[in-house]
Amino acid sequence: LFRVNLQPGARELVSATDGTTNSLEGWTTEPRISADGRWIGFRWSRFSSFGLSETLLYLRDSDSRRTLRINDSTVTGPSRPQGERFQISADARVMLFKIQRTDWLLVGRNNEAITLLQRFTAVDAWLGADGRTVLIQRDARSGPEGLSLRRLPSESETLLLSPPRSVIADLQISADGSAICYARREDPTQGGPWQVWVMPTATG
Helix, strand or coil, X not given: CEEECCCCCCEEECCECCCCCCECCCEEEEEEECCCCCEEEEEEEEXXXXXXXXXXXXXXXXXXXXXXXXXXXXXXXXXXXXXXXXEECCCCCEEEEECCCCEEEEEEEECCEEEEEEEEECCEEEECCCCCEEEEXXXXXXXXXXXXXXXXXCCCEEEEECCCCCEEEXXXXXXXXXXXXXXXXXCHHHCCCXXXXXXXXXXX
């Protein structure tokens, strides 16, 4: 995984161990970048003959060239390291990822210290660029069904969409968290057309 500085165009290896240019052995995917281009997040996976053995999440400081481990056992608990749907805020101070089928973690970065902020269950979740807005989608297995909004640091939620018969996809959050946009298919059993909707998060 490389970072490209558009002026003058020099490249930097991001998926590297601290202070070196030695690439991490394994598969590096899901690159994420902060608004100022300083912080680079990525997902690293290692495979054995039995399949996927572990998945680690990292955040690289391009200024100091230090790489921070995000899903450390001190944050996630003693289970085997996993991390999917890795997301970072615009300033890379808040991160969201899934560690189990419906188990999600919100973590915070204070300089180089990573701490657990919140834990919740969901089918899917989206972190806003502002680092304060989280959209949470649930079904009957993971809690009250529907699409809810959470304003950090509060853990209370506002229901935006009750369980619809329609299918929602490609959800996006505005940079300030004031609105969401999504594609919606009214009745998937009938093969209906997709439509794009926008919704203010203040009113639902």
